[in-house]
Amino acid sequence: MSEIWNKMKKWKGFRSLKVRIFFIIVLGGLIPCVILHFGILGRYMDNALTVRTNEVQTQVRIIADHLITYNYLLDNKNDVVNAELAQLSNLYDGRVLIIDSNLRIIKDTYGISEGKTIIYEEIINCMKGGGATNLLRGNSYIEIAVPIEEKTKDSSRIVGVMLTSVSCDSINTSYAYIENRAFLIEILAMVVVFGLAFFLSRHILSPFEKITEEINEVKSGFTDEDIKVTEYIETERIGDAFNQMMGRMRVLDESRQEFVSNVSHELKTPLASMKVLADSLLSQEDVPAELYREFMTDITTEIDRENKIITDLLSLVKMTRTSADMNVETMDINSILELMLKRLGPIAARANVKLIFESRRQVNAEVDEVKLTLALSNLVENAIKYNIDGGWVKVLLDADHQYFSVEVSDSGIGIPQEAIEHIYERFYRVDKSHSKEIGGTGLGLAITRSAILMHRGSINVTSEEGVGTIFKVKIPITYIAS
Ligand SMILES: Nc1ncnc2c1ncn2[C@@H]1O[C@H](COP(=O)(O)OP(=O)(O)OP(=O)(O)O)[C@@H](O)[C@H]1O
Ligand SMILES: [Mg+2]
CATH class of the missing domain: 1.10.287.130 (Signal transduction histidine kinase, dimerisation/phosphotransfer (DHp) domain)
Structure with a gap:
């Protein structure tokens, strides 16, 4: 079974939902058919044979009692019994043999074997007290052996056996009729199930085909309207x-x-x-x-x-490339910052801005030195550029066990609240006319943000106009590859 399932899974068509739904519906329709066929028809035959056997057995027992009453084993000319025997064999299209204790046939309703001796396992068993036996000979007749018992008040004695064979033809005929009808109904059911499966598998999936069509239309540029297929959630x-x-x-x-x-x-x-x-x-x-x-x-x-x-x-x-471009090494962040501030010293001096560096602890972290330096020096450059004469810029380095943080604060002109959400956009500058004298392209913070994101870090800003700005950068000490 699992082999068939594996083979089915390998078949390309089986990956289609339409084919699967088709199979499910077909199986769902055919399984009840098979159960009905084998369950009901099989049981019908067993049932009919049991009913027939019980019926005949009851009648045979009645006649067996009459045989004793009319002393038939000694004289088989009794009309009442003979009439009953003839009726039984006519009714069931069967043959009745009455056998005495010497295994001699004293009555045969066919009249062929009277006087002959019969040695037959079932009869001998029955004679020895084995009770009634029923035998199914092929599917064509049932043989029933019933002991003939002579009962006195306190004992009973088996004096003979009544062997009746009953034809099953009528049962077989009705079975064949029912089987034929069932076959016709099954064929009809199969046609209906296949038709239904074909129709439903297409119908159920049609909204999915519709959505593919609409997506294709958008893809090929026929339309740029929103697609909406509301048939299913x-x-x-x-x-x-x-x-x-x-x-x-x-x-x-x-x-x-x-x-x-x-x-x-x-x-x-x-x-x-x-x-x-x-x-x-x-x-x-x-x-x-x-x-x-x-x-x-x-x-x-x-x-x-x-x-x-x-x-x-x-x-x-x-900076907007993937992390594959990162050149990560374990670096001494304190030294990086010191070197960077040393390089920016002359610019700060020219602007008459004081540069302060404070490190709360020694930090070693996995970073791309070039990108990190670029990101942080953009922040410090801005803090110098957008500062006041005689102002200050403070760089504060701190770390916990997971992240290190660099805070760049200044005593500068600050950023208006409404501009804060735009400062990382490319070419964005708060005050174009004023910025022109200061010089700059508006790309600095965009570069900074990208570089920090490549380090899986974060950047936050708080600012107050006329008071100053604080940029806070937080970066994992251990580089997270992806
Ligand atoms: N520390 C700061 N104080 C006040 N305004 C700032 C500060 N940092 C940035 N800004 C504002 O944000 C804008 C964007 O900064 P960004 O660094 O991206 O560009 P820029 O400095 O104008 O040009 P450049 O590309 O040369 O850096 C600046 O034009 C400025 O108006
Ligand atoms: Mg800048």
Whole structure:
């Protein structure tokens, strides 16, 4: 059985739900048929034979008593008994033999064997007191041997045996008739079951086909309407999930388009400035050398800006790749931070901002040094850039047994509450006009966030305008691969 099941599972068509439903319905329809056939028809035959045997046995016992009453074993000419015997053999299309204690046949309703001796195991057993025996000869007749007992007040003695064979033809005929009818009904049931299975397996699955069709239509771009197949809760759920997925994809697509247009815009701005500067130099004759120098300085600044945008974009692309690009090593975080702050020292000094580093403990963690340094120096650079003259920036390192945290707080201008949710977006800057003097592309925090997420860490910000900003980064000490 399990072998058949395994073979079925290997068959490609069996993976189709339609085929499975078809099989289930067919089996569900045919099993009752088989049970009915073998259960009822089989029992009918047994039952009919038992009823017939009991009936005949009762009659034979009555006649056996009459044999004693009329002393038939000594004189077989008794009309009453002979009439009863003839009636019995006519009724059941059978033959009755009366055998005396010497195993001699004293009456045969066929009249062939009278006077002959019969040696027959059942008869001898019956004679010895084995009681009545019934034998089924093939399916065509039943033989019933009943002892003829002479009863006195306190004893009984077996004086002969009555052997009756009864034809089963009538039972067989009705059995054959019923079997024929059953066969016809079974064929009919099978046709109905197969038809029903074929129809239902298609009908039940039609909503799933409909949903596939609708998905295909969306896929091939015929429509971008939401799909809705409400026949089943399941199809409705598939539709909802698909619609949500499409929604997310549309959002992604929009953000991609926005990103591309932002990138082009940001890349074009320095180019446009350079063009204006170069054109104005070219359009004038005898330009003084100082003006040349001034314009060329401006052009160099724009080239630097263009360069920074491209470098930042490349970093961002690197940060959005998979964790396979992570170059994880166990590093001394204290040293990384010290080195980073040392590098940023001159920038802070130029802005007249004090850099403070506080470490609560020595931390060693599995990180990608380059990415982590980039992420954290963006935060410190921002804290310096968006600070006040004479302000401070504090970097605090702490750790528990699972995570280490780096907190970058400043005494700067702060971020307006409504801007906080946007600061990680690419090219987002709070105050475009003011930010222009400060310089920047709005990619820094996007890079920081991606780098921290690649470390399976988190970043949080709290800020108050005019007071300052606190960025809190939390990263697992042991790198979690995926
Ligand atoms: N510490 C801070 N204090 C006040 N505003 C901040 C601070 N950090 C970030 N911001 C605001 O968030 C915006 C986004 O910061 P982000 O670092 O992404 O870009 P940026 O600094 O403008 O440019 P860059 O790509 O050069 O870093 C900034 O323009 C600034 O307005
Ligand atoms: Mg920045």
